[in-house]
Amino acid sequence: xxxxxxxxxxxHAELLAHYCLYAQPGERLLVAGSTSALPLLSELHRxxxxxxxxxxxxxxxxxxxxxxxTLAPDSVxxxxxxxxxxxxxxxxxxxxxxxxxxxxxxxxxSRMARLLASRAELANLRASKKWALTLYPTPHAAAQxxxxxxxxxxxxxxxxxxxxxxxxxxWGEVREMQARLIExxxxxxxxxxxxxxxDLTLRVGGRTWANSDGKRNMxxxxxxxxxxxxxxxxxxxxxxxxxxxxxxxxxxRLVFRAGQVVEASxxxxxxxxxxxxxxxxxxRFLGELGxxxxxxxxxxxGNILFDEKIGGTVHLAIGKSYPETGGLNKSAVHWDLIxxxxxSAGKGGGRIWLDxxxxxxxxxxxx
Numbered sequence: 001x002x003x004x005x006x007x008x009x010x011x012h013a014e015l016l017a018h019y020c021l022y023a024q025p026g027e028r029l030l031v032a033g034s035t036s037a038l039p040l041l042s043e044l045h046r047x048x049x050x051x052x053x054x055x056x057x058x059x060x061x062x063x064x065x066x067x068x069x070t071l072a073p074d075s076v077x078x079x080x081x082x083x084x085x086x087x088x089x090x091x092x093x094x095x096x097x098x099x100x101x102x103x104x105x106x107x108x109x110s111r112m113a114r115l116l117a118s119r120a121e122l123a124n125l126r127a128s129k130k131w132a133l134t135l136y137p138t139p140h141a142a143a144q145x146x147x148x149x150x151x152x153x154x155x156x157x158x159x160x161x162x163x164x165x166x167x168x169x170x171w172g173e174v175r176e177m178q179a180r181l182i183e184x185x186x187x188x189x190x191x192x193x194x195x196x197x198x199d200l201t202l203r204v205g206g207r208t209w210a211n212s213d214g215k216r217n218m219x220x221x222x223x224x225x226x227x228x229x230x231x232x233x234x235x236x237x238x239x240x241x242x243x244x245x246x247x248x249x250x251x252x253r254l255v256f257r258a259g260q261v262v263e264a265s266x267x268x269x270x271x272x273x274x275x276x277x278x279x280x281x282x283x284r285f286l287g288e289l290g291x292x293x294x295x296x297x298x299x300x301x302g303n304i305l306f307d308e309k310i311g312g313t314v315h316l317a318i319g320k321s322y323p324e325t326g327g328l329n330k331s332a333v334h335w336d337l338i339x340x341x342x343x344s345a346g347k348g349g350g351r352i353w354l355d356x357x358x359x360x361x362x363x364x365x366x367x
Contacts, residue, residue, distance in 0.1 A: 007137050007153035011162050013043035017051055019168050020132035020218050021093055025052030028090060030126075032058040033097030037136035040097055056091070062101035066246065069107040069115050077111065078118050088122060093130035100141040100303065103246045109275035112245040113333075117279055120332035127322075134160075134218040135305050144243075144302035152301075159219040159297050159306060171220075175213035178223050178293055181365070182209040185223065188354040191289065193314055195341055195350030197237030200256065202227040202289055207326040212290075221294025221309040226327020229285050230259035236316060240300050240307055240338035247272045248302070252337055254318075260284050261318070277318065282331030288317035290336065291352070291360075304336050312342040312363020314352065 017023050029048055033041050041057060048055040069077070088094075135141065135156065142152035157163050161170035189205035207225045214220040238252040251267030261284040266273045277283050295311030308315045320334040321327025341350035342363035349362030358366055 004150050004154040005157040005163055006150070007157060008162065009040040009043045009136075010047075012040055012134070012160065013047045015160065015162065015167050016044055016095060016132065016134060016218060017047035017053075019171065020134070020215055021048070021053075021095055021130065022215075023048050023051040023053040024092075026054065027092040028054045028056060030056050030058060030088070030091045030094035031097070032060070032094065033136070034099040034101065035059050035061050036101055036138050037097045037099035040136045044095070044097075062099075063104050065112075065115065066103060066105050066107050069111040070105060072115075077114055080118050080122055084122055085125060088125045091126075091129060093132075094126050095132045095134070097134055097136050098303070098305065099136040099138050100144060101138060102140050106247065109245065109247070109272050110278075113275045113279040116245070117332040120280075123320075123332070132216050132218060133305065135303060141301075141303060145300075147301075155301070159294070159309075160214075161219075171214040174221055174293070175211055178211045178213065178221075181223050181291070181293065182211055184354065184359065185209045185225075190353075190355050191227075192353040193236065193339075193341075193350065194353070195237075195239075195339055196348055197239075197253065198235060198339055198350065200232065200234040200236045202286070203231035204228065204289065208324065210322065210325055217305060217309075219294065219297070219306065219309060221297070221311070222290045222292050222315075224288050224290035224322075224325065226321040226325035226329065227286050227289050228259070229321075229327075229329050232256035232259045232286050236339060238337040239340045240310075240313065241302060242304060242307070242335070242337050243302065244269075244272050244276055244335055249273050249337075254337075256286075259286065276333055276335055279319075279333050280331050282329050283319045283333040285318070285329045285331075286316055287319050287321035287327055287329045287331065287334055288315075288325075288336070290315045290317070292338075300338075304338075307338055308336045310338075310340070313338050313340050314350075315339070 161167040249269035255263035292313040294309040319331035321329040343349035352360040
């Protein structure tokens with residue numbers, strides 16, 4: 001039996017600094033994360049200094065956003081201070097470390113949505129520069145994934161190819177494989193997704209497919225684009241639970257007409273789903289269609305950074321599009337929701353059709 005790999009923050013930091021951020025001498029780079037992730041944040045700070053960059057370390061405490069949503073007066077909740085935008089304009093890039101922790105309180109979902117909306121301009125500014133996102137394996141994240149701490153650390157190390165002698169070369173192999181998928185996808189216009197509780201068509205003609213090779217999301221393994229904003233028609237049921245603003249949503253179901261969500265429900269967390277959709281007008285339209293390609297990630301972990309990459313799944317993001325795909329939708333929201341196309345627990349799988357041609361069945365690419 002293969003022994004479990006212990007998490008190595010120094011090795012993780014080196015990959016982030018040199019592959020994801022490709023730090024250059026003199027660059028001012030924002031590093032943001034929770035105090036829970038200090039072992040990784042401190043190693044990343046050192047790695048960036050050794051690269052000659054000017055790292056700016058910003059720490060938050062677990063539950064800080066929940067406190068803002070609960071305690072801030074309307075004037076603070078609904079408006080960003082101009083200094084925060086001015087500071088971000090002076091950055092050359094940023095990296096955010098997620099460190100999931102149990103929430104001590106559950107603020108009103110509508111107030112969390114307002115907080116997110118107030119930060120939309122800052123998020124857009126940050127996205128206009130180089131950026132990356134990763135996860136630090138906290139005990140809470142392990143519990144969410146249904147794993148012990150040692151098992152989860154092994155899961156994280158292998159998902160990021162940190163078990164390999166040359167992780168960068170491994171991500172290069174992913175890039176090449178996904179380029180072959182994109183060659184076919186780029187010739188498609190109508191995409192149809194079929195599965196139990198799902199029959200949805202989208203149009204992607206003229207849009208650009210992005211090759212997500214770990215530069216922005218670490219780990220990664222997906223290809224994605226921005227569907228035409230008025231093209232979504234039909235129904236989709238999301239079979240993989242997804243967290244939003246610290247709350248878990250299960251069994252979400254959306255009905256689309258002319259690109260817009262006209263019906264929404266969920267088996268659990270329906271109030272969270274509805275609040276997200278009501279954040280702004282763009283939140284009821286799709287900003288992304290993504291297809292997971294990382295067959296090294298086989299099981300949901302309760303964390304979107306990993307779950308949307310599972311090979312054999314497809315995800316749709318309500319809200320903001322990524323401009324590089326040609327998507328035009330604007331919103332403070334970008335929330336990925338996942339459905340599994342692999343057969344499981346006696347249930348049938350699913351299919352992806354490209355202009356009427358079967359391209360993926362039961363989570364496996366045809367040919």
